[in-house]
Amino acid sequence: MAPLAGCLQGLSMLRLRKIGKQFENGTTALSEVNLEIAPRAIVSVVGASGSGKSTLLRIISGLEAPTTGELFWHGLPIDGPRRDIGFIFQEPRLMPWLTVTANVRLGLGPIQQGKGRRRLSLLHQKASANSESLAHDLVSEAIRRVGLDRFAYAFPRELSGGMAQRVAIARALVARPSLILLDEPFSALDAVNRLKLQNHLLKLWETDRPTLLIVTHDVEEALVFGDRVIVLNGDPGRIKDDYLIELPRPRNRIGPEFQYWKETILKSLDPSLV
Amino acid sequence: MAGPSAFTKAAADTSSSGISQTLFSVAWARWRSAFLGLLIPTILVAAWEILVRLGQIDGSLFSSPALIVSELSKLIANGALLQHLESTFFRIVAGFAIGVLAATLLGALTGFSKLGRQLLDPLLQSLRSIPSMAWVPLFILWLGINENSKICLIALGVFFPVYLNLMNGVQNVDRKLVEVGLATGFHGVQLMRTIVLPASLPAYLVGLRQGLALGWMFVVAAEIMGASRGLGYLLIDGEATGRPAIMFSAVILFAICGKLTDSVLVGLSERWLRWQDVYKG
Numbered sequence: 001m002a003p004l005a006g007c008l009q010g011l012s013m014l015r016l017r018k019i020g021k022q023f024e025n026g027t028t029a030l031s032e033v034n035l036e037i038a039p040r041a042i043v044s045v046v047g048a049s050g051s052g053k054s055t056l057l058r059i060i061s062g063l064e065a066p067t068t069g070e071l072f073w074h075g076l077p078i079d080g081p082r083r084d085i086g087f088i089f090q091e092p093r094l095m096p097w098l099t100v101t102a103n104v105r106l107g108l109g110p111i112q113q114g115k116g117r118r119r120l121s122l123l124h125q126k127a128s129a130n131s132e133s134l135a136h137d138l139v140s141e142a143i144r145r146v147g148l149d150r151f152a153y154a155f156p157r158e159l160s161g162g163m164a165q166r167v168a169i170a171r172a173l174v175a176r177p178s179l180i181l182l183d184e185p186f187s188a189l190d191a192v193n194r195l196k197l198q199n200h201l202l203k204l205w206e207t208d209r210p211t212l213l214i215v216t217h218d219v220e221e222a223l224v225f226g227d228r229v230i231v232l233n234g235d236p237g238r239i240k241d242d243y244l245i246e247l248p249r250p251r252n253r254i255g256p257e258f259q260y261w262k263e264t265i266l267k268s269l270d271p272s273l274v
Numbered sequence: 275m276a277g278p279s280a281f282t283k284a285a286a287d288t289s290s291s292g293i294s295q296t297l298f299s300v301a302w303a304r305w306r307s308a309f310l311g312l313l314i315p316t317i318l319v320a321a322w323e324i325l326v327r328l329g330q331i332d333g334s335l336f337s338s339p340a341l342i343v344s345e346l347s348k349l350i351a352n353g354a355l356l357q358h359l360e361s362t363f364f365r366i367v368a369g370f371a372i373g374v375l376a377a378t379l380l381g382a383l384t385g386f387s388k389l390g391r392q393l394l395d396p397l398l399q400s401l402r403s404i405p406s407m408a409w410v411p412l413f414i415l416w417l418g419i420n421e422n423s424k425i426c427l428i429a430l431g432v433f434f435p436v437y438l439n440l441m442n443g444v445q446n447v448d449r450k451l452v453e454v455g456l457a458t459g460f461h462g463v464q465l466m467r468t469i470v471l472p473a474s475l476p477a478y479l480v481g482l483r484q485g486l487a488l489g490w491m492f493v494v495a496a497e498i499m500g501a502s503r504g505l506g507y508l509l510i511d512g513e514a515t516g517r518p519a520i521m522f523s524a525v526i527l528f529a530i531c532g533k534l535t536d537s538v539l540v541g542l543s544e545r546w547l548r549w550q551d552v553y554k555g
Contacts, residue, residue, distance in 0.1 A: 061457055062457075063453055063456060063457060081456055081457050081458070081459055082459070083458065083459045086457075087454075087457040087458075089450070089453075089454070091450065093450050093451060093453070093454045095451060095454075095469065095472070095473070096549050096550065096551065097472050097473075097475070097549040098472075098549075106454065106455070106458055106460075106468070107458055108458075109458050109459040109460070110458075110459055110460050110461075110464040110468070155549050156549075156551075157549070157550075157551035171454075171458075175458075
């Protein structure tokens with residue numbers, strides 16, 4: 001049995017063990033959260049506001065440390081932000097002084113920012129010229145994939161809300177992370193843009209299938225994306241239910257099965273609702 | 275044949291007068307603000323000149339504008355003015371550079387690092403509450419009446435506004451933007467250079483302008499306390515030799531130099547902050 005257990009453990013890219021988070025003011029945001037996430041899956045986390053779902057994402061991203069428990073990334077403990085974990089925030093969070101291209105380039109991390117800033121030996125210069133052209137290709141590819149080629153040199157103030165969020169998506173995709181964390185990524189958009197961008201993101205996901213962990217308060221959004229939908233219960237945040245959604249993609253938002261799941265999850269969120 | 279050609283000629287006339295009219299209105303819009311800004315000073319200067327000539331104002335206290343202009347042109351002709359300007363500019367440039375350098379390093383440090391702030395800020399804040407002129411005798415004692423003490427005094431004046439604005443600017447950088455940097459692996463100096471400093475640039479530039487204004491204030495103080503050259507010396511010399519026209523010349527030159535150097539910073543700000551999405555009024 002032991003080798004099999006080892007194999008199974010190898011399948012989970014991210015493992016959370018008894019994660020708890022208590023803030024300095026004494027409120028407990030998360031308590032005893034256990035979670036395993038397999039590669040190439042889409043996992044949605046739903047919960048009312050204040051259920052600790054954003055805190056959960058921030059802990060996985062390394063932006064915040066848990067008070068108790070452990071996190072493992074491919075079997076190794078996580079101790080800070082990593083470049084192979086991307087983050088898409090609720091707001092675009094673009095640097096207003098940088099063009100779209102330079103903003104997307106930030107996603108490549110610190111080593112790819114210098115443009116001939118460092119003086120290196122000839123060999124290094126050649127290598128850095130190569131990595132420079134690679135970085136350039138990655139950035140323009142990411143911008144093309146979100147359909148913003150025409151705005152590559154625009155400044156954030158010249159973009160609409162939906163376009164800005166697409167730049168944020170490109171910034172998260174550019175380093176080709178194997179896990180992307182999304183914190184209510186579409187909640188600030190209008191209904192039409194939200195639908196468009198949800199479909200767009202799913203299409204982008206199809207090409208290299210990174211693992212997505214989406215936090216949302218929108219049950220329908222959770223179902224459009226998730227192979228799994230996890231329901232977080234608030235105060236303190238715990239995993240209440242964990243549903244496997246085996247519906248074919250693209251998901252039919254008005255099909256009876258979709259509606260069934262929607263009802264089930266809403267009931268789990270608040271039994272008094274349905 | 276005469277009819278149509280006369281007609282086209284007339285049409286050409288109207289259109290060319292139309293063009294010149296538009297050109298005129300563009301030029302007018304451009305010069306209008308300059309004109310409006312100069313209107314009241316011109317009237318005041320004219321009134322001043324007339325009142326001095328009529329003997330309504332004492333010319334030995336308020337030299338007539340014509341006398342000031344003639345004194346100024348004498349100073350230009352014998353090359354003295356250039357020497358005074360050179361000295362003053364050398365002092366202000368050196369003092370500004372030293373003050374800005376120190377303020378930038380310390381302001382970035384105390385803004386970015388809590389430990390740095392706890393260690394240094396109380397000390398710097400208490401030094402700031404010493405009236406700057408109180409340093410004058412000490413600087414003279416330590417450094418003598420020479421360029422060093424003057425430049426130090428100017429640097430001290432420049433330091434505090436730049437330091438305070440940068441520290442506050444760094445501390446008030448949007449946490450959300452910093453998180454973007456942290457989440458993509460930036461930290462320490464790289465985070466500072468890529469995100470924190472550009473984000474605090476607007477506050478920093480305000481600090482530079484305030485610092486420059488104080489720099490001009492301190493250059494006067496420094497040159498009054500003992501100098502043989504410079505605009506401040508010109509002022510004192512005019513007083514000692516009973517030549518108010520010279521004093522007025524120095525004051526006017528201070529105004530012009532201060533305004534010009536400030537415009538340089540304003541121009542740089544506009545260039546560097548073009549990305550800002552702001553209401554310009």
